[in-house]
Amino acid sequence: MNTTKTTRFTxxxxxxxxxxxxxxxxxxxxxxxxxxxxxxxxxQVDCFVDTGAAVSVVSWSLRREFAWKQIRTSHPELxxxxxxxxxFGETSIRLIDRVRLATSLPLRVVAKFVxxxxxxxxxxxxxxxxxxLMDNAAKLEIAGQPWNLAGYLELS
Amino acid sequence: xxxxxxxxELNWDTANGAYWVTHDDDxxxxxxxxxxxxxxxxxxxxxxDPEAVAAEAARILQCDMSTxxxxxVVHPDEYYKDYxxxxxxxxxxxxx
Numbered sequence: 001m002n003t004t005k006t007t008r009f010t011x012x013x014x015x016x017x018x019x020x021x022x023x024x025x026x027x028x029x030x031x032x033x034x035x036x037x038x039x040x041x042x043x044q045v046d047c048f049v050d051t052g053a054a055v056s057v058v059s060w061s062l063r064r065e066f067a068w069k070q071i072r073t074s075h076p077e078l079x080x081x082x083x084x085x086x087x088f089g090e091t092s093i094r095l096i097d098r099v100r101l102a103t104s105l106p107l108r109v110v111a112k113f114v115x116x117x118x119x120x121x122x123x124x125x126x127x128x129x130x131x132x133l134m135d136n137a138a139k140l141e142i143a144g145q146p147w148n149l150a151g152y153l154e155l156s
Numbered sequence: 157x158x159x160x161x162x163x164x165e166l167n168w169d170t171a172n173g174a175y176w177v178t179h180d181d182d183x184x185x186x187x188x189x190x191x192x193x194x195x196x197x198x199x200x201x202x203x204x205d206p207e208a209v210a211a212e213a214a215r216i217l218q219c220d221m222s223t224x225x226x227x228x229v230v231h232p233d234e235y236y237k238d239y240x241x242x243x244x245x246x247x248x249x250x251x252x
Contacts, residue, residue: 014236016236029235029236032235034175036171038164039222040207041207041222042222042223043226044174044227046228084242096171098172098175120234120240122189122228122229122234124228
């Protein structure tokens with residue numbers, strides 16, 4: 001009997017319609033997840049999944065606020081993100097589901113920790129790359145329609 | 157999957173409030189760049205220091221500050237902006 005319990009965390013795409021000339025418009029968005037990070041208080045930042053990212057990314061501000069440990073590496077691709085110098089390391093987050101009042105167990109985030117502050121998302125962002133899905137045996141499902149995107153991140 | 161983590165239970169009102177603030181364009185513009193604690197329909201505290209914002213909210217909500225979710229609020233336009241590229245390196249550096 002399979003007793004594995006799975007939990008689905010809804011993706012929030014925050015779609016926007018950007019207008020071009022005439023009636024042309026394009027819907028744009030990213031798959032955000034809601035996170036919880038436990039310290040003496042619980043800072044929540046913008047966190048989204050990027051299937052085009054091989055490795056997760058944590059912004060400079062968060063590397064100063066989150067507990068993380070460095071992983072030594074000689075691979076240059078693990079110490080640069082879009083040209084931004086980074087350090088390779090590991091931290092953890094938990095996902096939350098406000099509808100079902102559910103919180104995941106701590107999830108491993110092995111990432112590039114950016115060394116420079118950036119204006120992007122107030123420099124408070126986490127990008128979950130494909131290695132996050134592998135490390136946490138997560139399943140990502142996204143379904144598109146001409147008017148919408150919907151999906152979930154499933155953990156077991 | 158389990159919710160049993162040994163950590164203090166999250167104050168779900170503040171989680172719902174965080175969602176409310178970040179999905180309301182007017183509020184997001186107003187508080188862009190700030191840390192905010194909110195419950196649905198009401199901003200409890202806001203500022204530049206997340207720990208101070210949490211402490212103030214804990215005093216007002218009369219609950220343990222370790223249960224309070226403090227949200228970083230960004231301008232609504234940030235949600236679709238492209239990734240930044242660091243211009244401080246030579247062009248020969250590979251994009252990660």
